[in-house]
Amino acid sequence: MIKIVIIGSGNVAQHLIMAFAKSKEIVVSQVFSRRKETINHLIDSKKITADFNDLAEADLYIISVSDDAISEVSSQLAFENRLVVHTSGSVAIDSLDSKNRKGVFYPLQTFSKNKAVDFSTIPICLESENESDYELLEKVAQSISKNTYKINGDQRKSLHVAAVFVNNFVNHLYHIGNEICIENKVSFDVLKPLILETANKVLSLSPKDAQTGPAIRNDKHTIEAHLDFLTNENQATLYKLLTQSIQKNGKEL
Known part of the structure; x- marks a missing residue:
């Protein structure tokens, strides 16, 4: 033992x-x-x-x-x-x-x-x-x-940084999504099947290939409509940054 x-x-x-x-x-x-x-x-x-x-x-x-x-x-x-x-x-x-x-x-x-x-x-x-x-x-x-x-130490550090993106930051986005639901009297439970499917997709697809939504489609009309809807400045700022990052494939904004 x-x-x-x-x-x-x-x-x-x-x-x-x-x-x-x-x-x-x-x-x-x-x-x-x-x-x-x-x-x-x-x-x-x-x-x-x-x-x-x-x-x-x-x-x-x-x-x-x-x-x-x-x-x-x-x-x-x-x-x-x-x-x-x-x-x-x-x-x-x-x-x-x-x-x-x-x-x-x-x-x-x-x-x-x-x-x-x-x-x-x-x-x-x-x-x-x-x-x-x-x-x-x-x-x-x-x-x-x-x-x-x-x-090695450098690889472990890179994994830890990547984990913050895919876990801590993603969970914070869940929190924001939950806040939006609460403010508009909609149950967050409605989004849970979508959350599970998104997570499951990256088990068989690369995150790049799994990406969907208005940003990757460059759907300007929908993006502008969402920004008009978001009265919370922090939420709107994050929406803009993430949209830009998706459109640039994570490259320099």
């Missing part, structure tokens, strides 16, 4: 705890959390510590905290020459303290509280300083996911 210590108790940490609990090859021997109550329902309270000096010996230590805290947390670890990784998509591997062997264990997915995910479908991007550590990370990743990738 591979022994793992998870440092953190946020969304990603909690989903990792649940995923590893289903693995026959991994045991989460300990979790570091300053608030036991956040993970008491996931792991025996005897395995939870709030003291860095009490961290158990393990094969792998996964730091799953906010990006800004990764460097500080890694510097507080009281041991040396053990494998320590973080789960961030944007933080460099060198942000980890050099007294330990370093790596990255980045599950590329959006995680929300009380929303279960199928970890077997989640891509896990891996990075390490040496091959033997990578082999361990790969074994750990493959115990919970069917999709593992060897990714």
